[in-house]
Amino acid sequence: MSKKYTIRDIAELAGVSKGTVDRVLHNRGRVSETALKRVTNILDEIDYHPNLIARNLKNNKAYTIYVLLPNPEQDPYWEPCLEGVNSVVDEFNAFGVNIKQLFFSPKSTKSFLQANNEIQKATPDAVLLVPLFFKEASVVMKQYERLGIVVSIFNNTIETVTTKNFIGQNLYQSGRVGAKLLQTITSKGDLAVIHIDEKYKNAVFMQEKERGFESFFKEISNYKVLKCKLKHPDFDSLLNRFLKSHPNLTGIFVTTSKVYQVADFLKKNNYTNIALVGYDLLDENVNHLKTGTIDFLIHQNPKQQAYLGLKFLVEHFLFEKNIPNQLLLPIDIINSENVTQFLRS
Amino acid sequence: MSKKYTIRDIAELAGVSKGTVDRVLHNRGRVSETALKRVTNILDEIDYHPNLIARNLKNNKAYTIYVLLPNPEQDPYWEPCLEGVNSVVDEFNAFGVNIKQLFFSPKSTKSFLQANNEIQKATPDAVLLVPLFFKEASVVMKQYERLGIVVSIFNNTIETVTTKNFIGQNLYQSGRVGAKLLQTITSKGDLAVIHIDEKYKNAVFMQEKERGFESFFKEISNYKVLKCKLKHPDFDSLLNRFLKSHPNLTGIFVTTSKVYQVADFLKKNNYTNIALVGYDLLDENVNHLKTGTIDFLIHQNPKQQAYLGLKFLVEHFLFEKNIPNQLLLPIDIINSENVTQFLRS
DNA sequence: TTTTATTGTGTGTTCGAGCACATTTTTTCA
DNA sequence: TGAAAAAATGTGCTCGAACACACAATAAAA
Known part of the structure; x- marks a missing residue:
């Protein structure tokens, strides 16, 4: 043919x-x-x-790509990203692609800027980064554009930048998934959205999830949605006061991976009838999922995000493939029985 | 470095x-x-x-791979596989890989054998197939082995063949996921496992799921697990009799994608308090999911199965990558809110 | 008309691995 | 010792795309 x-x-x-x-x-x-x-x-x-093979043999450039993440040692959420990056390295090292990793502190905008500075000095072909800090990330991305360095981002978007290669999830919809799960479990009662947040940095992502959560219950009558912000070091006392003042509470939706902290409290204080839904497959969360304190986790799949983001960049240079402007990954629902399949992959 | x-x-x-x-x-x-x-x-x-690029340039063979599926026109479950195959074609056509599709009737072992015969005459480099019929598939796979043609299978395994490149799901665990979901929704009562089956062919897959489902509730006390087999054309009357004789029924687990048939019945007869969990994102199922008749669907991801199966084969020939002996995909839980994300991808 | 630009066209080399073949070195045995 | 056989080693071509360069043909300027 x-x-x-x-x-x-x-x-x-x-x-x-x-x-x-x-x-x-x-x-x-x-x-x-x-x-x-x-x-x-x-x-x-x-x-x-x-013939892409022949074309590439001739070009025969050793592309360099930097990956910039929040330090997984400071926030274990980012650990799976390393696996994702390594997968790409394994897949493509025979093609002569140079992939370098750098970390910044999720608590320090300064370290973020510093890392980007270092990358820009090295003038790689592309950068994959997590634009955790809005203002700084916008600035940095404009610099990359001027330098002619391709940038892809994952985990969260930045509104100010128009052209972007983004990989992540629809956070609004993610909030709606959490809402639907709590509705399925509880069928009625008061529900709480809990934010656990030391800094302002995550606020926007969490607000998106909250908006989605609320929108779901606006369409439904027999629920009341409460809100609660918890901060260390008063975490336990704040949560205690909140629970005491809302005896009809049947379910809690925690907007971050810190859901295990709420689970710890509920377990310790014998709140067995409150449904709990949160985010991400941290070890602590998975344990609570298996013992039943957490009912569902929503998986944001950081590994896949990093993997795809990097893979798109590599294939862009190697095979001249287009990088999709935006890729929204599925929102995975995890319970105690399917969790093992996700931990492996 | x-x-x-x-x-x-x-x-x-x-x-x-x-x-x-x-x-x-x-x-x-x-x-x-x-x-x-x-x-x-x-x-x-x-x-x-x-340098894999250089190595391949010299080899420069145009590999031919056949894909053999049950005809999607006869069972819409297989439709997404076509997309998966096309994705691979798009990704690799510039590398000079020849991918051909063939269908067989899911109701006819004869058409399966006939299709394989045709493939064997063409002596391709590899075949990706769905071994729906155990006996025939075993025979066919031995023939391929003799001919030196690489075979990968997806959707279901075959026990008799030892060396195999299989992509699919852990069906036993899948049954446990269904069980956990029903437990989360219902908290007590009688539960039913319903098989909808015209022929024997699917029996083994369904039994695996049933085994998983039962194993989950053996560990838990306040549930009773019932079983029910439904067949056309007496579908409605059989189901009606079953429901009437079990008034305490709080949840149903349907082991195939035909769950919409049960949903149709429940909706028509106003059984609003029975939780329903089934398989696969057929249009009919998704509609019931959105209206609330079906609570959860378990996604077997046929598209991904076909995609990965074919991709492994292509990369095996093109880049000499190893084909994993067995790849068990995650068991995706779908509700009305995250379903759209899965339909797109 | 001759010289210099301008434009069109073909040739030859490069990339890295793989392999056939040529060449050199070593071994064997009359 | 010398010729033949065997073993070791090097050379050169191939794959297809890309591009530099050489050369030819034409057009423009001197």
């Missing part, structure tokens, strides 16, 4: 040299009208795909 | 010619002990990865 045409085949069919075909293919000019027509006629008839 | 070493670099470092290095790398013999040592010493020091 579909034969494999080479540039030489086309040259013969058109009765010209392969150099001329090459000039036509790349719009390099220096081709007479007659030759152009003859070549384009042939190209219209057959479907020619340049 | 990690420089890109070529065969020529190694030759220079070892003070031999690239031909000798090549013979060492491929254990082709005809190398003196001194030369062998010098080369292997260099190889130990550096980490050499042959």
